[in-house]
Amino acid sequence: MPLVKRNIEPRHLCRGALPDGVTSELECVTNSTLAAIIKQLGSLSRHAEDIFGELFNEANSFYLRMSSLQERVDQLAVKVTQLDSTVEEGEDQSFN
Template identity: 70%
Template sequence: MPLIKRNIDPRHLCQGAVPDGIGNELECVTNNSLSAIIRQLSCLSKHAENVFGELFNEANTFYSRANSLQDRIDRLAVKVTQLDSSVEEVSLQDINMRKAYRGAAVQDQEVLSKGSTPSSVAEMYEGCDRPPPLGALTAYREDSTDAMKFYSDPSYFFDLWKEKMLQDTEDKRKERRRQRVTAFRALTCSRSRIPQHRCQLQESNLCCSRAPHCRQIKRFCMSGCTLQVRVVLFRS
């Protein structure tokens, strides 16, 4: 459904009825048509002034943002040219003591709020019929729901989007939990496939030369890992 921002009034210039008692009807219709055309030109000039005003405001905003961006680029270029890669500004010991970078750029928010509505749309909105006073029936409802929301609810689409975002977040959390459980089960199954007698045999062969480490080797065998890696650790 298209949204008409500006209407040119009056319309249907020559469809009006001729009043009674007019001697020259053609002259009357001609005068009425010419006066309606003049009113249309006046309305058109008003809309033209509004259009150029909006273009001026948008161009001014774009110019301000471009100047701000150019200033940031110039400051960054100066810092880059003065940067010396051979000098260590922050040591590895102090890098964790510094605060994380936080940009000072301000992002546009509430771009579709009532305050950002164009003047032409706001004028059409003010000219619309007011909704019926259904809010007076809220006191008689048992669920304390605003009765006006059954007729018009401006926050409906926001609430719908919020529920969708919350549901997506919950689904992702459940998916991550399911993946962790699946990985844990796969790891448990892979550990349970190693024969127990093999671990005991390797444990008895190593205990004769490294008696102090028998308890650690046994714990390592019961964990399901290979003993070759553990022996390398002993030798290192």
């Protein structure tokens, strides 16, 4: 069973009971539904902000890791160009 990370409220927009003494039922239902929709959009907006914040943090972390790897590759490229290709494989004693 998946765990719910974010929950948008209200879930049910038009399930409220009408107050007693309402003369215009359609207007009352329309207004309460509109208020619930606005509240739901606000909740959705907060969740979207959280999602984009998490996405930004992940992208930034990925960028930092890739920058570190690029630096290591550049350092290895410099070391490879500095190697003497005339020395045979078993003769180099600098690795001991």
